[in-house]
Amino acid sequence: MQFIRDIHADCKAAGKPVVSFEFFPPRTEEGDRSLLEKTIPALMALKPHYCSVTYGAGGSTREKTMTIVDRIQKQHGLPAMSHLTCVSARKEETANVLDQAHQLGIKNILALRGDPPDGSTEFQKTEGGFEFSSELVEFIRERKQFSIGVAGFPEGHIACKDGKQIDWDRLKRKIDAGAEFVLTQLFFDNNDFYEFYNHLVGKLRVTIPINPGILPILSTHQIKKFTTLCGATIPVPMMEKLEALTHDDEAVAAYGIEYATKQCEELLKFGVPGVHFYTLNRVKSTRAVLQNLKLA
Numbered sequence: 001m002q003f004i005r006d007i008h009a010d011c012k013a014a015g016k017p018v019v020s021f022e023f024f025p026p027r028t029e030e031g032d033r034s035l036l037e038k039t040i041p042a043l044m045a046l047k048p049h050y051c052s053v054t055y056g057a058g059g060s061t062r063e064k065t066m067t068i069v070d071r072i073q074k075q076h077g078l079p080a081m082s083h084l085t086c087v088s089a090r091k092e093e094t095a096n097v098l099d100q101a102h103q104l105g106i107k108n109i110l111a112l113r114g115d116p117p118d119g120s121t122e123f124q125k126t127e128g129g130f131e132f133s134s135e136l137v138e139f140i141r142e143r144k145q146f147s148i149g150v151a152g153f154p155e156g157h158i159a160c161k162d163g164k165q166i167d168w169d170r171l172k173r174k175i176d177a178g179a180e181f182v183l184t185q186l187f188f189d190n191n192d193f194y195e196f197y198n199h200l201v202g203k204l205r206v207t208i209p210i211n212p213g214i215l216p217i218l219s220t221h222q223i224k225k226f227t228t229l230c231g232a233t234i235p236v237p238m239m240e241k242l243e244a245l246t247h248d249d250e251a252v253a254a255y256g257i258e259y260a261t262k263q264c265e266e267l268l269k270f271g272v273p274g275v276h277f278y279t280l281n282r283v284k285s286t287r288a289v290l291q292n293l294k295l296a
């Protein structure tokens with residue numbers, strides 16, 4: 001399996017954007033079967049360069065995340081990245097997880113501070129664990145076994161009360177600690193990404209790949225919930241359109257495909273090194289966007 005840093009280097013040399021997908025561990029056995037036997041094989045036909053698998057709040061899906069990453073790599077030969085968080089884990093436990101990942105042939109880790117466990121509203125450092133994701137990045141880097149990615153927030157992290165530019169400066173600390181690429185939180189106004197990118201690259205002299213995270217909208221209710229949780233903004237014209245289509249999920253999904261296609265076209269023209277799709281374990285919208293972009 002390739003390191004993601006090498007995937008980026010190869011695609012840059014070839015003049016092609018990196019295409020990646022994100023999946024989440026389902027909560028049921030039926031969901032597992034659908035993801036592994038239907039969704040992933042269907043999306044493999046689009047020839048992605050790698051995928052990532054999320055880590056539930058509080059590390060609640062730790063074992064399942066590793067299992068899914070392992071199966072994707074072994075069954076499909078696709079580099080798969082495991083998310084790893086600081087939540088509810090001492091350094092010894094994190095070391096054990098990294099040992100397991102290395103033994104399974106997992107070469108890529110997305111290092112995150114992580115969401116607090118269900119029932120909690122604020123992150124609390126675990127005694128003997130990590131307080132900041134930059135500490136987790138440094139801990140992983142010392143092992144010299146993984147390519148490390150981190151999250152970036154074009155509108156600033158929802159928990160950062162000091163303003164988005166302070167949050168972006170903190171992202172630079174993660175990069176200095178050893179991160180090799182950035183995947184961003186979802187956003188719908190490309191100007192937010194451009195400001196974020198220009199601050200990192202122009203002011204902070206960041207040179208690692210910064211890939212925008214794109215979510216093709218599937219339903220009005222769902223996207224309202226997502227953006228409330230992550231702090232992303234829905235532009236007024238988009239919200240008006242979604243409100244008008246509230247009770248027609250098929251029409252919302254079609255609009256989501258159209259919007260995401262235009263968003264990606266502009267970002268690729270801007271020169272982003274790749275695009276990371278939040279698939280929500282679905283096929284149709286991601287496939288349609290990539291076909292529209294002629295990247296499938």
